[in-house]
Amino acid sequence: MISETIARLDHLARPIITHFAPETATQIYSAGRNVFLSAYFAEKPAFVRIAEEHAVTCWGIEFRNGLMNAAGLFKNGEGYELSYRQGAGGYLAGTTTTHARTGNTRNGIAKPFAPYPNSRAASNWLGLPNSGHAAVAKRLSAFPHHAGFPMGASLMTAPESSGEVALEELVAGMQMYDRAGVHFLEINESCPNVAHGSSSFEAISERLEFIATAFLKKRLRHLPVVVKFSNDTATQDVARLLDVLTTLGYDGVNFGNTSTQYAQHRTTLNPRDYASFDYFTSTFGGGVSGEPLRACSLALTRSAKEYLATHPPREEFHIIRTGGVASALDLAESRTAGASLAQWYTGLFEQFAEHGHGLYARIFQG
Numbered sequence: 001m002i003s004e005t006i007a008r009l010d011h012l013a014r015p016i017i018t019h020f021a022p023e024t025a026t027q028i029y030s031a032g033r034n035v036f037l038s039a040y041f042a043e044k045p046a047f048v049r050i051a052e053e054h055a056v057t058c059w060g061i062e063f064r065n066g067l068m069n070a071a072g073l074f075k076n077g078e079g080y081e082l083s084y085r086q087g088a089g090g091y092l093a094g095t096t097t098t099h100a101r102t103g104n105t106r107n108g109i110a111k112p113f114a115p116y117p118n119s120r121a122a123s124n125w126l127g128l129p130n131s132g133h134a135a136v137a138k139r140l141s142a143f144p145h146h147a148g149f150p151m152g153a154s155l156m157t158a159p160e161s162s163g164e165v166a167l168e169e170l171v172a173g174m175q176m177y178d179r180a181g182v183h184f185l186e187i188n189e190s191c192p193n194v195a196h197g198s199s200s201f202e203a204i205s206e207r208l209e210f211i212a213t214a215f216l217k218k219r220l221r222h223l224p225v226v227v228k229f230s231n232d233t234a235t236q237d238v239a240r241l242l243d244v245l246t247t248l249g250y251d252g253v254n255f256g257n258t259s260t261q262y263a264q265h266r267t268t269l270n271p272r273d274y275a276s277f278d279y280f281t282s283t284f285g286g287g288v289s290g291e292p293l294r295a296c297s298l299a300l301t302r303s304a305k306e307y308l309a310t311h312p313p314r315e316e317f318h319i320i321r322t323g324g325v326a327s328a329l330d331l332a333e334s335r336t337a338g339a340s341l342a343q344w345y346t347g348l349f350e351q352f353a354e355h356g357h358g359l360y361a362r363i364f365q366g
């Protein structure tokens, strides 16, 4: 299929393209990514069946396996049927915001993205391009519900709104997805590529309290809500964040989003990717994804599990691991560390380049 061919050629070309000036390579990848994704979203590969033994039940909802796409891949509700056919355990649309957004542009580069092909990593400074809660909720409402393949939506407060207005808009978005019939919601509390209120513990707690009062406590059906934090979350903050989530009635936590700890991650990269990395992080900043996050997401998952073991929540509560997941081994480690579910983005495309639409089959074969 076309996207498989593009991905394979890209995989071969990446080491060469990284010899280009970093600005040129970023231009090529930022533009090329959109071309690739259009082809990817449109494809209808043969249906892949994953063995039933991999099914996971969370909140009474069956996921036919514990691995699904991370937020930001299907921002506008694309790829639902594609993911189902590939064998994903669930589907996550978004992140969406109240108003449609075109994303970031700097130095003539729109939605900047750079892979680090020698390090199984990437950076992006997309800036949450999306067509808005209402448009995406409408799209999702028309999808057929496949058994064992729950559909979720990721939302975030609009960067251009502030205070209670931003939170009221977010809650309105959650209500739209509720009416659209999604099976779970994920609040993105951690996008490094847009401004979205203070990231102090107190400010996060206030926002979560507002959402709990305005939405969680008024739910008329069983609609789990999880909160996604950054992979940069300090281990010592895990306990107090979990206290807030479990006390307020949230249903899970996701560790987590991309990282801005550039100096720390640079040391883990292949030196051949230094030039691209230094150019990207000094020009755009952005969030680092992929292999450099593998240890952070695993450590945060472990800490969360340990804390919950000694402070059991009153209601069913799940940990989702995101960051550097790219193999069957990563998935097994996630489970052992305490994650019920895992999400992938950078690793998904690493696997796609090698195994095409058979990427989930490959993971679960292992």
Ligand SMILES: Cc1cc2nc3c(=O)[nH]c(=O)nc-3n(C[C@H](O)[C@H](O)[C@H](O)COP(=O)(O)O)c2cc1C
Residues within 6 Å of the ligand: 070, 071, 072, 073, 075, 094, 095, 113, 122, 123, 124, 126, 128, 154, 188, 191, 228, 256, 257, 258, 288, 289, 290, 291, 293, 322, 323, 324, 325, 343, 344, 345, 346, 347, 348
């Ligand atoms: C291009 C790109 C866009 C992303 N957009 C979003 C987003 O809209 N919302 C979100 O919560 N996370 C977003 N993320 C973060 C991913 O969901 C994920 O948390 C992060 O990439 C770490 O996982 P990975 O190592 O498997 O890539 C994005 C990541 C990438 C690479």
